[in-house]
Amino acid sequence: MGMAAGPKLTSFEHILLGLICAEPSSGYDLKRRFATTPIGVYQPSSGTLYPALRRLERQGLVRPQSSQDSESARQRRVYEPTGTGLAAHGSWLRTPVEPATVARDLGLHLMRFVMMEKRLPPAEVITFLQGLADALAAFVAQLEGYVAAADFPSQHPRLALYHGLAVYRASLRWAEYAIAALSA
Amino acid sequence: MGMAAGPKLTSFEHILLGLICAEPSSGYDLKRRFATTPIGVYQPSSGTLYPALRRLERQGLVRPQSSQDSESARQRRVYEPTGTGLAAHGSWLRTPVEPATVARDLGLHLMRFVMMEKRLPPAEVITFLQGLADALAAFVAQLEGYVAAADFPSQHPRLALYHGLAVYRASLRWAEYAIAALSA
DNA sequence: ATCCGCATGTAACCCGTTACATGATTCT
DNA sequence: AGAATCATGTAACGGGTTACATGCGGAT
Numbered sequence: 408m409g410m411a412a413g414p415k416l417t418s419f420e421h422i423l424l425g426l427i428c429a430e431p432s433s434g435y436d437l438k439r440r441f442a443t444t445p446i447g448v449y450q451p452s453s454g455t456l457y458p459a460l461r462r463l464e465r466q467g468l469v470r471p472q473s474s475q476d477s478e479s480a481r482q483r484r485v486y487e488p489t490g491t492g493l494a495a496h497g498s499w500l501r502t503p504v505e506p507a508t509v510a511r512d513l514g515l516h517l518m519r520f521v522m523m524e525k526r527l528p529p530a531e532v533i534t535f536l537q538g539l540a541d542a543l544a545a546f547v548a549q550l551e552g553y554v555a556a557a558d559f560p561s562q563h564p565r566l567a568l569y570h571g572l573a574v575y576r577a578s579l580r581w582a583e584y585a586i587a588a589l590s591a
Numbered sequence: 592m593g594m595a596a597g598p599k600l601t602s603f604e605h606i607l608l609g610l611i612c613a614e615p616s617s618g619y620d621l622k623r624r625f626a627t628t629p630i631g632v633y634q635p636s637s638g639t640l641y642p643a644l645r646r647l648e649r650q651g652l653v654r655p656q657s658s659q660d661s662e663s664a665r666q667r668r669v670y671e672p673t674g675t676g677l678a679a680h681g682s683w684l685r686t687p688v689e690p691a692t693v694a695r696d697l698g699l700h701l702m703r704f705v706m707m708e709k710r711l712p713p714a715e716v717i718t719f720l721q722g723l724a725d726a727l728a729a730f731v732a733q734l735e736g737y738v739a740a741a742d743f744p745s746q747h748p749r750l751a752l753y754h755g756l757a758v759y760r761a762s763l764r765w766a767e768y769a770i771a772a773l774s775a
Numbered sequence: 776a777t778c779c780g781c782a783t784g785t786a787a788c789c790c791g792t793t794a795c796a797t798g799a800t801t802c803t
Numbered sequence: 804a805g806a807a808t809c810a811t812g813t814a815a816c817g818g819g820t821t822a823c824a825t826g827c828g829g830a831t
Binding site: 433434435438453454457458461482483484 | 809810811812813814
């Protein structure tokens with residue numbers, strides 16, 4: 408125990424590490440995966456991607472695969488996770504949902520949920536979803552408190568609050584549905 | 592015409608400018624407003640807030656109010672918008688919704704919607720909401736396409752897509768509701 | 776007299792964006 | 804041969820985060 412945790416990773420670095428843990432990849436592979444999958448909302452540029460991979464490498468979380476194929480040693484750095492990297496990824500997946508920031512981090516939690524499928528046992532996934540649902544329920548309750556407490560002289564702020572309520576209630580219902588679907 | 596547009600503002604700067612346009616404020620006022628209102632999801636630090644205000648001032652969009660009260664000239668810089676600042680804010684409010692980035696910018700659009708209330712005539716607000724609804728409908732349709740096209744060997748990605756569908760459908764329903772509410 | 780809240784700032788650090796640069800490989 | 808794609812990188816710039824610094828005003 409007592410592994411040198413190193414500096415904390417950014418969300419983007421955590422996602423890169425997760426993708427590499429799921430399947431060894433080069434920078435270009437990752438780029439294409441971002442471009443083609445429905446994650447494609449975000450499209451990292453070379454200037455973001457390659458330095459981030461180097462940072463992961465420098466911290467010993469990933470390493471370039473030994474280029475065994477001597478034939479076409481094309482200029483390609485395929486990264487694979489190290490033991491430390493796999494551990495860091497698992498630890499990230501197991502991080503409990505922070506209720507205070509659930510709204511801000513919702514997209515990230517969904518990302519983690521997707522990556523959990525082949526890394527975490529079903530029971531832990533359910534626990535995660537339950538934590539997510541609880542945090543969302545608390546957030547919805549807080550919004551309901553605002554709606555009840557604040558006297559609204561104007562319409563738009565109230566309507567904006569309704570938007571938040573509608574969206575996070577939908578998120579909450581989804582979490583409950585996912586729990587049910589995965590429990591069966 | 593041909594006003595020196597200056598460098599483009601960040602989202603945060605646009606929001607600050609909008610808050611100052613709604614009511615002249617000091618940096619500390621703005622800080623408290625962020626902390627107390629339901630916007631409070633995001634809490635800017637001094638190192639973010641004050642330099643941003645200085646940038647707005649340097650670009651001639653806001654200026655410190657003439658300290659008329661000679662009595663307690665406490666160390667307080669209350670900013671008010673300039674003519675250029677009001678124009679820039681109005682132009683930002685009138686920016687049409689970009690369909691390609693509607694998911695990423697949804698929070699920002701809601702912010703704009705709130706600030707439109709006392710700046711834009713009802714007809715323009717409806718037009719904005721209609722653009723938002725159209726963009727959301729297109730995004731939902733795209734997600735539906737993914738659900739239909741992709742063969743899912745695994746559950747979690749499909750469930751994550753369902754989450755997106757649920758959330759953006761709720762957003763879309765809200766936009767339609769808001770149009771109806773404001774048309775009456 | 777001292778502490779807490781008001782109020783504004785500065786400096787180091789890091790990361791993302793943008794634009795540019797550089798080769799190797801495959802296609803026509 | 805020339806063009807497009809594959810593939811990785813660098814450099815300048817700007818802004819956010821964190822932590823620290825400073826001084827005034829009112830309250831106990």
